[in-house]
Amino acid sequence: MKDLLATSIRCLDNQLEVLDQHQLPHKEIWLPCRTADDMIDMIKKLQIRGAPLIGIGASLLLARLAEDGMGEADLREAASRLRAARPTAVNLMNNLDSMLTALDTGGPDALPYTAEQLFEEDVRLCQKMSANGANLIAAGSNVLTHCNTGSLATAGAGTAIGVITALQAQDKHPHVYVDETRPLLQGGRLTAWEMQKLGVDYTLICDNMAALLMAQGKVDAILVGSDRIAANGDFANKVGTYSLAVNAHYHQVPFYVVAPYTTVDPACPNGAAIPIEERSAQEVQGVSGSFGEVLWSPKNARVFNPAFDVTPAKLVTGWILDNGVFDQEQIAQGALLHLNN
Structure with a gap:
């Protein structure tokens, strides 16, 4: 497999490594990834994260295993285990399906090329999303983000942060309000780190401050x-x-979701059918990172910790995809059912 390099994953000299996002922003540590167990553990620990990137990471790992001589049956078993590592993120399933199709038609030797193509496609998709989104946002806008959606979460410039990157490149100079994003602080740790790297003016806020900013x-x-x-x-x-989304709707603030076509699941009819991962209680009882661990709740506190929630389409102003920008009327007419890149 040829050398591939992104912000948080790299395959150089046939060695796959992942930037440990759990240690950011204060430590930049690259971890070797040699087995399916390694990748699954990294996904579960959020050392590698972001729907597009975990799909790319799983694909690169399968390609490396094939290059190391793993047989077809074992590759299929590894793909099955990888698929279960993050049930909500459909990019993982889509990329693994592409790898298994390649395995069906070309055997293990076909996997490295397929993984390379998926990596390079994600870079292109990010470029297209970024350009489409930047056309919608005026110069000098105050943009609010949630979680982390930049080059740490993709092989390219990112999804929502990719749009911000494009705005900055066009000298539109956005100011970004960064939700800290509890309970794992992906905004405070990761998006703030990316904003500094990009030279974007930003302000870090607690999640529960967003409505106040909209009201003002x-x-x-x-x-x-x-x-x-x-x-x-x-x-x-x-x-x-x-x-x-609820607060944006009330305050009449445009609310956009930015994603590649690989994040669309035409077989999923609506949000009620999306599986939602529930994570460890420890993530809500305290916090951990490069700074160590802090426990602030009683050890036996009962915790509800879904990793995701579902936003209804009726609250979305527009869907910014690599294929274009879609409004509610287009989505209601089935625009997502027949997407192709």
């Missing part, structure tokens, strides 16, 4: 990513997204 007229648009978009336009994203 300080938010011009909201851009979020997605882990799965249903056929009717409902979508799952990092928990807290639904609250933003």
Whole structure:
């Protein structure tokens, strides 16, 4: 497999490595990924994260295993185990389906090329989404984001943050309000880190401050990513997204979801059919990262910790995809059912 390099994953000299996002922003540590168990563990620990990137990571891992001589039956078993690592993110399933199709038609030797194509496609998809979204946002806008949707979450420039990157490149100079994104602080740790890398003016806020900013007229648009978009336009994203959409609707702030066509699941009729991962209680009882671990709740506190929530299509201003920008009328007419890149 040829060398591939992105912000948070790289395959150099036939060695696959992942940037440990759990240690950001204070430590930049690259971890070797040699087995399916390695990748599954990294996905579950969110050392690798973002719907597009985990699909790319799983594909690259299968390609490396094939290059190392793993047989077809074992490759299929590894793909099955990888598929279960993150049930909400449909990109993982879509990419693995592409890898298995290649395995069916060309055997293990076909996997490295297929993984390379998926990686390079994601870079192109990010470019297209970024350009489509940047056309909608005026210069000097105050943009609010949730979770992390940049180059840490994709092979390219990102989804929602990809739009911000394009705005910056066009000298539109956005100001970004960064939701810290509880309980894992992907905004405070990762998006803030990316904004600094990009030279974008930003302000970090607690999640529950967003409605106040909207009420004060300080938010011009909201851009979020997605882990799965249903056929009717409902979508799952990092928990807290639904609250933003409700507040945006009330305050008449444009609310956009930015995602590649690989995040759309035409077989999923609506948001009620999207599986929602529930994660460890420890993530809500305290916090951990490069700074160590802190426990602030009673150890036996009962916890509800869904990783995602579902935003109904009726709260979305527009769906910014690589294929174009779709409004509610187009989505209601089935625009997501027949997408192709």
